[in-house]
Amino acid sequence: MSTPVIGVFALQGDVREHLTMLERSGARAVKVRRPTELDALDGIVVPGGESTTMDKLARAFDLFDPLRAALRDGLPAFGTCAGMIMLADRIEGGTADQETLGGLDVVVRRNAFGRQVDSFEADLDVEGLDEGFHAMFIRAPWVEKVGRDVRVVATVSSGAAMGRIVAVRQANLLATSFHPEITGDHRFHQLFVDQVRGAGTRAPR
Numbered sequence: 001m002s003t004p005v006i007g008v009f010a011l012q013g014d015v016r017e018h019l020t021m022l023e024r025s026g027a028r029a030v031k032v033r034r035p036t037e038l039d040a041l042d043g044i045v046v047p048g049g050e051s052t053t054m055d056k057l058a059r060a061f062d063l064f065d066p067l068r069a070a071l072r073d074g075l076p077a078f079g080t081c082a083g084m085i086m087l088a089d090r091i092e093g094g095t096a097d098q099e100t101l102g103g104l105d106v107v108v109r110r111n112a113f114g115r116q117v118d119s120f121e122a123d124l125d126v127e128g129l130d131e132g133f134h135a136m137f138i139r140a141p142w143v144e145k146v147g148r149d150v151r152v153v154a155t156v157s158s159g160a161a162m163g164r165i166v167a168v169r170q171a172n173l174l175a176t177s178f179h180p181e182i183t184g185d186h187r188f189h190q191l192f193v194d195q196v197r198g199a200g201t202r203a204p205r
């Protein structure tokens with residue numbers, strides 16, 4: 001694959017920053033709002049924002065089922081913050097009618113770090129990166145439980161939340177509790193773009 005085409009789910013959330021980071025990582029980045037746009041993609045980013053709204057809009061725009069099917073088919077996906085919640089099989093602290101796309105065998109707790117720490121920053125050791133990653137958390141979830149096939153990619157290394165899992169990977173899926181698109185460091189997006197390249201071309205659906 002020469003230049004992978006990576007979509008950013010663009011019904012809700014911080015889309016522009018992801019587009020920039022993906023382009024910087026050597027991908028062609030496009031916004032995705034319609035189900036037909038999924039066919040052209042080699043990968044997709046589900047951004048941060050508000051997972052309850054994202055869920056409702058995805059259903060209203062008929063993107064929910066096609067996107068879920070594409071993920072099941074192996075479309076590589078990178079979920080950040082609310083996007084991590086969207087990729088989780090199970091959530092704690094969701095609203096009564098909240099659904100997720102699923103695929104990641106994890107339990108994710110919404111707003112896990114508590115209201116008093118709405119947002120904070122932390123330096124993380126990340127599997128696959130030579131140097132630490134400065135991460136920004138905004139009303140962030142954490143991963144409370146991981147299934148057998150899930151790899152923990154990063155945990156919080158100090159403070160009250162020490163040891164909490166904030167980045168995971170499973171097969172075609174990568175997810176972070178934090179917002180790697182807003183710190184000017186594109187190494188996480190690079191990891192994803194490299195993962196997409198490694199996945200090769202999928203059979204047309």
Ligand SMILES: NC(=O)CC[C@H](N)C(=O)O
Pocket residue numbers: 047048049050051052080081082083085110111138139140141
């Ligand atoms: N920055 C974010 O994406 C916050 C996530 C938000 N708390 C949610 O539940 O969807």
